Amino acid sequence: MKGQVRVRIPEALTSPVEHAVRMLVRDLEAVLGTAPELVAGGQQAAELHIRYANEQDDIPQRPEAFGFRFPSDGTSLRMDIVGRDELGLVYGILEFSRKALGIQPFWFWADQAIAARSEIDIPCENYDAPAPKVRYRGWFVNDEVCLIGWKEPYPPSREVWEPVFEALLRCGGNMVIPGTDLPRDGIHYKLAAEMGLWVTHHHAEPLGAEMFLRAFPGRKPSYHEEPELFESLWREAIEEQKEMKVVWVLSFRGQGDKPFWIDDPSFDTPEKRGAMISKVIRKQYDMIASAVDNPVYCAALYGEISELYKGGYVDLPDDVIKVWADNGYGRMVSRRHGNLNLRVPALPAERDGGKHGVYYHVTFHDLQASNHLTMFPGPAAFLKQEIESAFAARADEYLLVNCGNIRPHVYQLDIIRELWSAGHIDADQHLSEFVSGYYGAHHAELEELYRSYSEAAIPYGPNADDLAGDEYYHHPARKIIGHWLQGKGDQPLERLFWAVGDVPFQEQVKGFEERLGQGMRKWEAWLQRCDEVVAAKLGTDDARRAADHLRFHGALHLSGCEGFYWLCRAYGEYREERYPQAFVFASESLWCYRKGLDVLRDAEHGKWDRFYRADWLTNIESTVYNVDTLRRFLRMHGDSPDFFLWYKEYLMPETEKYIYLENTHRNPLSDDELAIRLKRHFQETGAI
Template sequence: MLNNNNQLQLNGAIRMYSAELPSSVQYALRMLVRDLETVLGHKPEFVSDAAAAELHVRFAEERDECPQFAEAFGFRFYSAEDGSAPCLHIVGYDVLGLIYGILEFSRIHLGIQPFWFWTDQAVAQRSRISIPCDRYDSPEAKVRYRGWFVNDEVCLIGWKKPYPPSPEVWEPVFEALLRCGGNMVIPGTDLPRDGIHYKLASEMGLWVTHHHAEPLGAEMFLRAYPGRTASYHEAPELFERLWAEAIEEQKDMNVLWVLSFRGQGDKPFWIDDPAFDTSEKRGAMISKVIRKQYDMIGSRVDNPVCCVALYGEISELYKGGYIDLPDGVIKIWADNGYGRMVSRRHGNLNLRIPSLPAAGDEGEHGLYYHTTFHDLQASNHLTLFPGSTSFLKQEIEASFEAGADAYLLLNCGNIRPHVYSLDVIRELWTTGRIDVDQHLHQFVSSYYTESDHLGELVELYHTYSEAALPYGPNADDLAGDEYYHHPARKIIGHWLQGKVDQPDPRLFWAVGDVSFDEQVKGFETRLASGMEKWRTWVGRCDELLAKLGEDDRRRAVDQLRFHGALHLSGCEGFYWLCRAYEQFRQQRYPQAFVYASKSMWCYQEGLHVLRQSEHGKWEHFYEADWLTNIESTVNNVDTLRRVIRMNGDSPDFFLWYKEYLMPVTEKYIYLENTHRNPLSDDELAKRLGDFFNI
């Protein structure tokens, strides 16, 4: 019905009509049915009589004057033949347009946000929905091909028991991407080929694309041909057989075909094929392979969309003029893993060569961008991107201005910890620009319900990046959670292997080519300042949490405090580890033991943070933390403190108790046969810590 303000009122069990629609649209319709039932408390009823329906979902007709571009949709209001109140028609130019129209209706009129599932959004129930009877046309997205690379997906693998992951895992991922207006996906890396990830993504309406280490989505050579040498030069027919199989499997899907040639295990191919020892030889082979892949696709697929990932060494060879690409191929440029559009760091080599198309480089260009990364150095995997939204805005908008705006593939990790950054990129790939303050206020008000505290929540999101630990001279040199774990485990290994008389070259990137003692001290100095900043930020979180109601408090813990607590526990754990080394070098073994124990307890707090976040549907979500691997760090530090205790408290593990803790009245008169139960490591460390006041 209409009210006096020319608004359509929907309430109760809404009557819906849809003609026969593709299966991908049916997925979106099921989402809409669920959303309407959640908000109105009644399940919609599908009717066969179009005239009886209040809500129509259909492809656009000429009378609708729907925008004429791919993925367009509109909302139209048409009166019934009997002159009664008009009904709403969601019309789409094509399949994705119809899907987006359905989901945008849900967002605008039902309040279901793109990340409702991943943030545990509290959806308000209403008795009726009021919809202004105003025509609506969708804007055209800035970026034609836009989507996610679900990389670092180990948390998704460990979350549920079935492997490879089942629809229960993948459907919420693909739904969130569609609600963000995304249209393409790489669903995971090197998952078993009998998994449903690619098939389900395609069924839900998404284009599928490929990792640069798995060109054309083909099976890895050494998995298909174990024991063979992975050399295209020696066995081109075997590579081409895998490519042909991949083309045949996907030729009926919407595919952005990634052309590439890297070695097995995502490294330069010439590492396994050393005959290619010059840039000319390497570029010629890559050009030859890419041309072959391009021709093979063209022989089986009409009007294919092809891309080349200019990643790592391929980017360097292309910029040097050594690679010749087919016309019409989208060239994809990558950031360094930390958000800056420069070449990535390889071990200690960090050339920071600009990674954007040069002026005059014709054809279409796009981006492969990270808001989460895994590099065994300083990247963020479990925690939110440490850079500011202004930094993201600067890099993406500058990339668009340089012409890299046809394609944007975002490394989104496992979704849940990264929703704020993903929403920033959603705004950028949709409109091409972002007002960071306006967006942040909109984001917070969309997911949190207590208006009295929205300003404080905004401030915590805003200051998160200010608390991040700088480890180098560049604006993107900000520590993610892996900084506190991978270098720490390297230090422990180097230490216990008896190599402390020489520096660890694996740490040059962070603290330089100096003595090992100085390397450890370099980390300690940085961590000391980082600890204070994260302690202050987490303290402000806790002050706000005390004011929030249960729903918003749980959400703020998961989406804000979680990140700061992982940074703080990691930063403190690494700091005390460095202090333990300093004491050990001075042969102050009891004190080193205490500091190592304090380190372990701090790292254990990080594990506790993970477990506390696994409530409700999130049970086991972080169980497969195998990349940052906090549990491994805990075990490494525990091993370390046991070794330290061997230095002075062995073999009876009673000597430190006797020297520092036993009452003076007993120390010189006790009988050994009455003192047989050594203190545990934890108990001894706590009591020694009190004794030494550390």
């Protein structure tokens, strides 16, 4: 094919196929330089046909099946993209774009450089796409603050959501939870359905219904006392979605994603709690069955519901997909709640009948040590082990992946793409294909950087998944500052037991300092290797891409690691009443954390302008504010009230100290200037 390609499309275009054709038009124009000509029906000759399957095509008899066929009229061949149904056509179009045009699934999010060509060569061999390993596979666009803050409209507009759903479809995904607790008048659910995706729901919002306390403010959120009100919300949700493709989530949690018995403490035994959850789920199940043909149901065995189910207290209908969750760090065990980390296996037992699935995190937000802005810290082999083991345990009907803000997580999301498609992965081969798909040169060195990224991560606990993400440098640090400034240094900080144990506060801080010191050395070494490739060897496009998708992550780790380390050192000096030195170390902390803000700003180029401005979860800016507050507090210890005393004691020339006139020497230095000059003085005198 070359020049202007003529494409025959179905006469009656459904919305999902129309979206896919629009993508194909854009892709052909990007590669061949000319938009294709679209023709519908008739007998006009066309090099490429997009059509639904007939009996002669012998396309597999399953949902979403597609293939390529090459019929001949005796003088010329054409290519047919043949789909069993509308999603089959969508996947066929996008697979053609990948195979023939080289458009990768994350072309938008990874800023793939699309290579222009004068013609494209297509092997004329019939092809049938293999069945995906997982029937319902998709993303939960969760903690999506970057997507929310990127553009002005709120809730996010079509402009934000279309690239998300397109990437999911290009990954072969068919299901989505489009955002977290967004206003109900947003475009997100409507557009997901318009593009052919199944929609599903957050486990805290069963059936996708309005939260009880939003609909009925001031009323007690107790199904036991207000069943009619709860059921009215469920009925309304069913009515709104009954014409859509929905994987209905059956669940019963309390308001704000917590156990319902926190609001209704009369349910004080596992028996009572399990009986209520079972009753509610059966009611939801029956309500859907009475209004929807052939509904698909699932129930999230998450948190307390998992524990009750494993204890035999929750009864689920046989055809409900039971969804098991990882701990937020990729291990298929129960998640940590504060300091409680039971790590109960979270996969179906042999006796568990029916269909099972998995809810999995490649990004997480838990105010402890999770990765939100940065890549998953574990190696590809770890993801392979966990997902393949889940499939081996029969949890392969459903796979929902917490994808966060997409852009920072494309490598791990591409690993999951391969797993939910094929059921297994050769991690080294996949990495080679991933790197060569997005970068033009120096593939071996880039592969080494992706592979060694996890080796630089800080292990903060004994388990393979106890690896620090970006939140490790910020949430614990801010907790330490709060505890310190509240004058509670004589007692341990309970909220940090999970990380450094139940030991005196100064030992908790020291425990972080030791881990961070080791982490600094590893991240410095990794970042140096990264810079040797990115800055010294790659061309302009590849260097920008590597800066955004490799260096960005290492630089955030290093700046956070250094900032937290110097914060801990500042506390050590403070305990020794060496307040000027503590002030200098707090300043070092502040300067390092500010580097993290610079890293975010550097990544906001071109279409990514302001992408990280809504960093409200890791919230580097909040950490900077907290450390600056601490630094001001420390300057009160000895330099107050005139903020001239440290200058006089440490920096003023000896010949001036006893003869200066206060009315000409009382302009205090700024915090930064004072810290810079004190640091130099203390280094020269060996005081730090």
